[in-house]
Amino acid sequence: MMKDNKSANRLPGKAITDIFSAVAVLPEADRILDHPAKNKFYILDRCDFDVDIVTGFFTSAKYNHRPDLISKVNLKRRPNPKAIEEGESEKTHFAIISLPKEAIMLLEAKGGGISLGPLLRYLTRYTPNGAHLEADLFAGTTFVKKLQEMVRATSVNVYTGQTFVNPTFGLDREMPEVQDDVIVTFRAKKRSSVKKYINKIYANLSGSPYTYPQNLDTPLRWTIPPLSE
Numbered sequence: 001m002m003k004d005n006k007s008a009n010r011l012p013g014k015a016i017t018d019i020f021s022a023v024a025v026l027p028e029a030d031r032i033l034d035h036p037a038k039n040k041f042y043i044l045d046r047c048d049f050d051v052d053i054v055t056g057f058f059t060s061a062k063y064n065h066r067p068d069l070i071s072k073v074n075l076k077r078r079p080n081p082k083a084i085e086e087g088e089s090e091k092t093h094f095a096i097i098s099l100p101k102e103a104i105m106l107l108e109a110k111g112g113g114i115s116l117g118p119l120l121r122y123l124t125r126y127t128p129n130g131a132h133l134e135a136d137l138f139a140g141t142t143f144v145k146k147l148q149e150m151v152r153a154t155s156v157n158v159y160t161g162q163t164f165v166n167p168t169f170g171l172d173r174e175m176p177e178v179q180d181d182v183i184v185t186f187r188a189k190k191r192s193s194v195k196k197y198i199n200k201i202y203a204n205l206s207g208s209p210y211t212y213p214q215n216l217d218t219p220l221r222w223t224i225p226p227l228s229e
Helices: 013-025 114-124 143-149 196-206
Strands: 002-004 032-035 040-050 055-060 090-098 103-105 131-133 155-161 181-188 221-223
Touching: 013 040, 013 055, 013 090, 032 114, 040 114, 055 114, 114 131, 143 196, 181 196
Parallel strands: none
Antiparallel strands: 002 131, 032 040, 040 055, 055 090, 090 103, 155 181, 155 221
């Protein structure tokens, strides 16, 4: 989501897809984000536009890394011929759709590709002055399954709206001075876990039975900082 710095209100999701439109027409040299600390760079390499949907891919590469080559057949080694500023090209595909107050993105998960953190840093370079970007991860259909695989859950944030908390605190009207998102945090006591409670809360809010959900179409955002040890 993109938020206005002064009011903290969300801007239309189209403001985010407009960033991709603006970057896509820039020269290649102006589309590169270098990360010297990791010897890695990223570039928005392709964008296709269809009404409110943008698809395409980022290309990333790790440079200053030139280990010798070794043959599987005879184990002979030889120097790597690539230039030190070159790196293996990795594509990370994405699709993003703009909604009235946010945009939803599907981002390919790849070890050598661009992840959420670098992606936000990349887009921030082209975000209009007076605004900033924020992002949350959606709870997908494997949320409960992954939760059960974890040893211990120490904390979870549930992002919801004012309409959820107003009855809880006896408020009968909207709070224009308060940000759109309200965060409810559940923290475990020392050496304890809130895993079983997260499971129940998730099932209740998603409208799913207290089992692994096969289908979920509920726009709940969860962040888990961190969910396991």
